[in-house]
Amino acid sequence: MSPLLEVATVSKSFRGLKAVTEASFDVAKGDIVGLIGPNGAGKTTIFNLVAGVFAPDHGQVRFAGRRIDGLRPDQVCAAGIGRTFQIVKPFAGLSVLDNVTVGALQRAQGVSAAKRHAAEIVERLGLGAKRELPASSLTLPDRKRLEVARALATRPQLLLLDEVMAGLTPTECDQMVGVFRELNRAEGLTILLIEHVMRAVMALARHIVVLNHGEVISRGAPEEVVRDPAVLECYLGEEAEV
Amino acid sequence: MNLRIAGLLALLAAALVALPLVASPYVLSVATLILYFAYAGQAWNVMMGFAGQLSLGHSLYVGLAGYASAGLFFHYGIGPWAGLWLAIALCTAAGAAIGFLAFRFGISGVYFALLTIAFAEFTRIGFDHIKWLGGPGGLFIKVSQRETWDLANLRGTPEMFYYVMLALAAGAFVLCWLLLRSRAGYYWQAIRENEEAAQALGINTFRWKMLAVVVSAAMTSLAGVFFAFYYNNLFPEQVFHISRSIEIILGPIIGGIGTLFGPILGAAVLTVLADGITELLAALGLEIPGVKQVFYGLVLLVVVMFLPNGIWPTLARRLGLSK
Amino acid sequence: MPWDLVLNVAIAGILTGLVYGLMALGLSVIFGVVRVVNFAHGEMMTIAMYAAVVLFAAFRLDPFLAVLPVAVAFFAFGYLLQAGLINPFITRPEHSQFMLLVAVAIVLVNGLLLAFGPDARNVLVDYQLESYAVGRILFDKARVFAAAMAVATSAALFAFFRFTRTGKAIRACADNYLGAKVVGLNVKRYYALTFGLGSACVAVAGCMMILLVDVTPSLGPAYTLLAFVIVIVGGLGSMGGALLGGVLIGLSEALAGVFIEPSAKSMFSFALLILVLLFRPQGLLGRKVS
Numbered sequence: 113m114s115p116l117l118e119v120a121t122v123s124k125s126f127r128g129l130k131a132v133t134e135a136s137f138d139v140a141k142g143d144i145v146g147l148i149g150p151n152g153a154g155k156t157t158i159f160n161l162v163a164g165v166f167a168p169d170h171g172q173v174r175f176a177g178r179r180i181d182g183l184r185p186d187q188v189c190a191a192g193i194g195r196t197f198q199i200v201k202p203f204a205g206l207s208v209l210d211n212v213t214v215g216a217l218q219r220a221q222g223v224s225a226a227k228r229h230a231a232e233i234v235e236r237l238g239l240g241a242k243r244e245l246p247a248s249s250l251t252l253p254d255r256k257r258l259e260v261a262r263a264l265a266t267r268p269q270l271l272l273l274d275e276v277m278a279g280l281t282p283t284e285c286d287q288m289v290g291v292f293r294e295l296n297r298a299e300g301l302t303i304l305l306i307e308h309v310m311r312a313v314m315a316l317a318r319h320i321v322v323l324n325h326g327e328v329i330s331r332g333a334p335e336e337v338v339r340d341p342a343v344l345e346c347y348l349g350e351e352a353e354v
Numbered sequence: 355m356n357l358r359i360a361g362l363l364a365l366l367a368a369a370l371v372a373l374p375l376v377a378s379p380y381v382l383s384v385a386t387l388i389l390y391f392a393y394a395g396q397a398w399n400v401m402m403g404f405a406g407q408l409s410l411g412h413s414l415y416v417g418l419a420g421y422a423s424a425g426l427f428f429h430y431g432i433g434p435w436a437g438l439w440l441a442i443a444l445c446t447a448a449g450a451a452i453g454f455l456a457f458r459f460g461i462s463g464v465y466f467a468l469l470t471i472a473f474a475e476f477t478r479i480g481f482d483h484i485k486w487l488g489g490p491g492g493l494f495i496k497v498s499q500r501e502t503w504d505l506a507n508l509r510g511t512p513e514m515f516y517y518v519m520l521a522l523a524a525g526a527f528v529l530c531w532l533l534l535r536s537r538a539g540y541y542w543q544a545i546r547e548n549e550e551a552a553q554a555l556g557i558n559t560f561r562w563k564m565l566a567v568v569v570s571a572a573m574t575s576l577a578g579v580f581f582a583f584y585y586n587n588l589f590p591e592q593v594f595h596i597s598r599s600i601e602i603i604l605g606p607i608i609g610g611i612g613t614l615f616g617p618i619l620g621a622a623v624l625t626v627l628a629d630g631i632t633e634l635l636a637a638l639g640l641e642i643p644g645v646k647q648v649f650y651g652l653v654l655l656v657v658v659m660f661l662p663n664g665i666w667p668t669l670a671r672r673l674g675l676s677k
Numbered sequence: 678m679p680w681d682l683v684l685n686v687a688i689a690g691i692l693t694g695l696v697y698g699l700m701a702l703g704l705s706v707i708f709g710v711v712r713v714v715n716f717a718h719g720e721m722m723t724i725a726m727y728a729a730v731v732l733f734a735a736f737r738l739d740p741f742l743a744v745l746p747v748a749v750a751f752f753a754f755g756y757l758l759q760a761g762l763i764n765p766f767i768t769r770p771e772h773s774q775f776m777l778l779v780a781v782a783i784v785l786v787n788g789l790l791l792a793f794g795p796d797a798r799n800v801l802v803d804y805q806l807e808s809y810a811v812g813r814i815l816f817d818k819a820r821v822f823a824a825a826m827a828v829a830t831s832a833a834l835f836a837f838f839r840f841t842r843t844g845k846a847i848r849a850c851a852d853n854y855l856g857a858k859v860v861g862l863n864v865k866r867y868y869a870l871t872f873g874l875g876s877a878c879v880a881v882a883g884c885m886m887i888l889l890v891d892v893t894p895s896l897g898p899a900y901t902l903l904a905f906v907i908v909i910v911g912g913l914g915s916m917g918g919a920l921l922g923g924v925l926i927g928l929s930e931a932l933a934g935v936f937i938e939p940s941a942k943s944m945f946s947f948a949l950l951i952l953v954l955l956f957r958p959q960g961l962l963g964r965k966v967s
Contacts, residue, residue: 184553185550185553185554186554186557189553189556190556194554194555197550201548201550201551202547202548202551203547203551204547205546205547206544206547210540210543213540214543214544214552214555215556217537217540218555223535223540226540262555263554265555266555266556402772408775459956461958463771463772464714464775465909465958468905468909468950468954469950472902472906472947472950472951472954473947475943475947476944479940479943479944480944482940483940596898600779607776645787645791648783648784648787648791651780651781651787652780654780655777655780655784658777659762
C-alpha cells in the first residue's frame, strides 16, 4: 500500500541558508512517526513545506498519491492535513468552543453541526469545563490542547504536531500521549510529530526520522534509531558512547 | 441571545418607532443623524470589527453611492429605488478593487488604511473635475415637497426620513446579527484574530476578506443614497473628505468594535453629547464653530486610552448582559 | 511650452520638495524607530507654520530665527507626547495606536480652527519677493534659503544618528526592540527622544514652509497624507529616501500643476502612493520590512 505522505528529495533554502537538503521520508497510513533532531535541524521547515506555508525549491510532497507542494495552507487543510503551531496561535478573543468550531466548519455542513462536532472534540481533549472561556484566559497546557482540538476538528487524515509537549508536566504529557494513542487506534488518525520530549516520542512513535543540518541522517524503529551512532553523534558529540 | 437582551431590544424598538410622535423636529433630526451613523458604523464594523481590516476611506462609498443615485435622479429623473442598484454596483466594484489590490499584494494594517485613504482622496479630487455631476460647485437635487410621504422619490417629511433610516439601521443590525452567527462570522473573526492559524484550518483568507470588504462597501452605499436624498446637495470636497470617514468610524470605536451594539451606542453617545455641548454653549451665549470636532477628538482620545474595547463591553458587563 | 518656464517650475518644485523632505524625514525617523504611525504629523507641521506666523506678527521675528525657539518647543512637545501618551500604547494593537494619533490630530486641527479661524495666514519678508537669476532661470530667494535650511537640518540629523552614541543607541532600538532592552538601553526614553527629534524636524520644516505658502488649519490632514506618501515612496527607515521622496513629490506636483492642471497635483501623488504600496512597498530606498 502506498504511503499516505511522501516527502521526496525536498530542498529549501532561505536567502542562501540551506534549511532542508534533499530530505526524503514516508509516513504510512495509520502510523505515528516522530521527526526529531537538534534545534535548527529543519524540522519545522519540513512541516511548513508539507503544510503549504511555502513551496520547496526542489522535490515533491505527495499526500494520498496527489502532489500537494505549492498548494496554499488552506488547500492543504482541505486535502486532509491538520497542523498545530510550535508557538500556539489561539483565536484569543473567541471562546474555546468557538475556536474549535472554526476548525469544525471545514467539513461540517452548517454552523450547528460544526458546533456539535466541536463540542465533542472539546470534551475529548479535556477542555469541556472551559468551553465558554475566552481562549486568552487559558494556561499554556490548555492552549496546546486547544490548538490540537482545533486541528482535529477539521477531520484530518494526517495530523502534524509541532512540539505540543513542550512546557507540559510529565502527567500532562502522558495525558496527551493517551489522547493521540486513542485517536490513532480508534480512528486510524495518522500522526507526524516534531518532538524534543523523548518520553513522548518513545511512547508514541512507531517510526522515527532524524534530521540534522537539514538532512535525514537516520530512520527506523525507535530502538534502532537511538542506537545509531550518527544520531548519537549529532546529539551528544563525537566522543559519546551508548 | 438571552432573554434580558431580547427584552431590552424590544423596548428600544418600541421607543424608536414611537419617537416621531413625541419628539420635536430638532430631536427628530438628531435621532435621524444618530441612526445614520449607527447604520454607517455598523457597515464599517463588518470590515473592521469582524474581519479586522482597518478602512479609513469609507467616505469613498458614501460619495460614490450618493453621486450615482443623485446623478441619475438629477439628469434622468430616475428614482432612488432604481438608482440604488447602480450605487450598490459601483460601491461593490470599488470595494472589490481595493480589496483585491490590497490582499493580492499582501497589504495590511497601517498600509491598508493608508491605501483606503489614498483612494478616497484620489476620488475626491477626481470628482471635482466631473462636470456632469456638478464639479466643485456641487450637485443639487430639487426638494419638490416636504408635506407628504413620497417614498418612491424619497421626497417628504422628516418623519419619513427618520423611518427610512430606522428601517435601514434595524436591517443592518439584524443582518450583522445573522452574519456573526454564520460561517462568515466565524471565519471573519478567525481571520481577525490570527490569519495564519485561520489558513491552517482551511480558510481561504483572501476570499473571505474580499467578502467582508464587499459586504461593507455595499452596505455603506445605502447610507450614501440616503445621504444624497436627505441633504439634497453633494460637494466632492465634503462628501469624500477624510472627516466623513472618521465620523463613520467614531461610533463603532467608541461603542465597541466587533460588537453588535457598539456602533449604535457609540453613535448615540457621541451625537447626544456633542449636541449637548453645542446647546450648552449656545445657552451660555457662545457660538464656537469647530468645538464639536474638538470634542469628538477628546472623546475618542479618552475612549482609546481607557476603554480600548469601547463602551459597550464594559457596559454590558455592568448590566449583567452577556456578549 | 517654453523650456525655461518648465525648468523654473521644476526647480521651484525641487526646492519645495526639499522642505517636504525634511517634514517627511521627521515622520520617517518617528515611524522607523518608534513604529508609531504619527497621524498627527501634518497637524504638527501646520502648528509650526502658525507658530512662525505668530512670532512674526508679535516680534517681527524672521522665520529663520523663529526656527530655534519653535524647534525647541516642538522637541519638548514631541518628547512629552511620546513619553506620556504613546509609550503606554506600544504593546497595544496597531489600530489602537493609530486611533490614538487620529484623536490627537482631530483635537489639534480643530483647536487650530478655533484659535485662528479658517482664513489663510502668512508672513511677509522682503526676500520672498526677490530671486537669483542665472541666465533665464530664476531661483526664488526664499525657496533657496528654505531648501538650504532643510538640507542643513537633515545633514545635522543624519550626522547625529551616524556619529553620536545616542544616535547609535536609537538606531539599535529601531533595529531590535528586545535586543536593545536586553543590553540595557532605556528604550522608552529613546523613543521619547526620537519623537522629540522628529517633531523638531517638523518644526523647522514648518517655519520654512510658511515662507512658501499660506497656512490654513485644513493643511493639517493634507500634509499628513503628503508626509506618508513621501515616506512610503522614498522608503521607510531611509533618511535619504525621505529627502529623495520629498524632491520627487515636489517635482511631480509642480510639473503636474503646469502640464495637467493645478488641482491635479495631489491626485498624482496619491496615484503614486497606490502604485508604490502595490508594487514596491519598501519604497525606493527602503529596506524590506518583514
